[in-house]
Amino acid sequence: MSNIRQVATMAGVSVATVSRALQQPERVSPKTRTKVMLAVNEVGYKPNLMAVKFRSGKTHNLVALVPTVANVFFARVISGMQIAAAQRGYAILLANTLGDESIEANYAKMVQTSQADGLIQLRAHNPFDSSMNKPGELLPMVNVCEVMSDINCPVVTLDNRAAAKAMTLHLIEQGHSRIALIKGPQSSPLTRERLAGYRDALTDAGLTFDESLLYPGDFTLQSGHNAASKILASKNRPSAVFCENDETAIGAMQCFKQAGLSIPRDISIAGFDDISFSAFCDPPLTTIAQPAEEFGQSAVSLLIDLLEGKITKAPKVIMPFELIVRGSTGPAPKSTVA
Amino acid sequence: MSNIRQVATMAGVSVATVSRALQQPERVSPKTRTKVMLAVNEVGYKPNLMAVKFRSGKTHNLVALVPTVANVFFARVISGMQIAAAQRGYAILLANTLGDESIEANYAKMVQTSQADGLIQLRAHNPFDSSMNKPGELLPMVNVCEVMSDINCPVVTLDNRAAAKAMTLHLIEQGHSRIALIKGPQSSPLTRERLAGYRDALTDAGLTFDESLLYPGDFTLQSGHNAASKILASKNRPSAVFCENDETAIGAMQCFKQAGLSIPRDISIAGFDDISFSAFCDPPLTTIAQPAEEFGQSAVSLLIDLLEGKITKAPKVIMPFELIVRGSTGPAPKSTVA
DNA sequence: TAACCAAATGAAACCCGTTACATTTTAACG
DNA sequence: CGTTAAAATGTAACGGGTTTCATTTGGTTA
Structure with a gap:
């Protein structure tokens, strides 16, 4: 050379x-x-840009901690991050953490060892060890999607509670009174926020909150399918199912259809995220659209501003959501309503 | 510090x-x-590992050129790359190229400017400028999925032609004689290889190859849906549709179902890739499973071997495929066969 | 105790740009 | 033509490790 x-x-x-x-x-x-x-x-x-970076102390690399790269929603967020980073001359170092804290810590070390300037975290977890804590100083980190309550960190998210409430309200307006909820992983704040929104809507509508209508899930197709089987087997079957993400909804939908149910005539299904497949289900899935790419872009932009000293406080960016009503939700069957 | x-x-x-x-x-x-x-x-x-990298001249970074990060199949490949890279102490710099050659070239420059040691390319395109060509020397690059014919480069792929032939054969064995093919993007070698395999099977079975049964597509849900509309509108409608990837198949399936067709009774549908959603369609999609994660792992492993001088020839790794027969394909309707 | 070798340690070069500071060249003006 | 400021260019330090080569230390043996 x-x-x-x-x-x-x-x-x-x-x-x-x-x-x-x-x-x-x-x-x-x-x-x-x-x-x-x-x-x-x-x-x-x-x-030799390595020499330049070494000399300047700025790597122009950002680490992205993603629990599962293969998750379609995350993939959209990554895509947004990637584009925004490229625009501002930064590169994204991708980390597939599988939610493993030791893997997260390993990648976080890239920041501490001057291999990256900052980090974007998609989980509500601080991956840095305590040596990074400087009193009064923000960590070189931005949180997307999930919010960390215990740490002062810029964040890009949406009002999951309000969105879940809006969706539940939509179902209630269709005449549903027994609405099942297939949850996400227990560990995720999203799960709790969406549950809270679901509950808010029930309360507002004067409906009783019934623990037995909550089903565990983990945001995967399979977990939606499993939960749907349980719903089918329950006595007093609900007339609508709100799934905390679209994958769960799609898995559940398959189960119901294979059991001979017609959607939405026999049962309504709603999801969350608006992944591309949702519009191409049969029937198309009613869901909450999140601006996933914008999440990524905004997070990167915020992080770079932080790194370049353009912001010193930790802003909380709340992105808008949109209720997308498609064919998977409809009026509650008369028999159930009566 | x-x-x-x-x-x-x-x-x-x-x-x-x-x-x-x-x-x-x-x-x-x-x-x-x-x-x-x-x-x-x-x-x-x-x-300061930047200093170490600068001094050693080895960055332990690999650039991954991905046309669309948000594509589920690619996401699986990336996931595999990521894991294999981490195991061997390398990091993945992710590039979302959107198939744009100038973006590709920009990221390829990271290798030329010592910001990365090598590159993994998911398209059949050489992103390096001519200054990289050293006679008799391999480029620091590995190709995955698509094969570049004009350049000597290690590659990880599968026998797309044989796989497409196997799928077409499966449809023929089910009694189908008019089988439509929804293609991928013209620019992709995959499209041509899969078309060739489709044709091989027809020829072997003594069926005539009919140009009018070929429909354009671009591997997206929407393109599958569009092609399906055209198929529905055609006179002499085919009894089976082979889609060059699963997304296309899922898009097509929705269109057929919404038109009132029953799958596979009225029409059979087959895909390619075996993405996670395929098992959760209704009916589940018959498809060709590709070891996507292994593609990524193998590619990274090959690239690192190449960079570390452990290989000097360009190997061609052919991964196995598997025909996964699910509910979306079945016997041809009697009326059509007769 | 002298001689000798191995182990332990230190001094300084090196990687390759950028940049502060010093020096030289150029141009302008009296 | 001489003076002076501005423009152009050069010299060398710097960043933070690694590594070569030299030196010192320690222990062993005759």
């Missing part, structure tokens, strides 16, 4: 001049500039 | 000794080792 000194020799100038000719062309005479450019081409010079 | 010199001062030894105490503990006396470790903790020393 050629270096700047070879270019300098070839051009018959000093390394400083070469550096200037490349970084601030107006600082060198046109004549010298030409000489340098010719020499650059001559020796096929490509700057 | 503390550095190694501060540790040296604190421990009362030279920087060389500190470096050795940390890298090759057996090379220093136990007494010194202890002194150094105490000093490390004392000043909260974290090595």
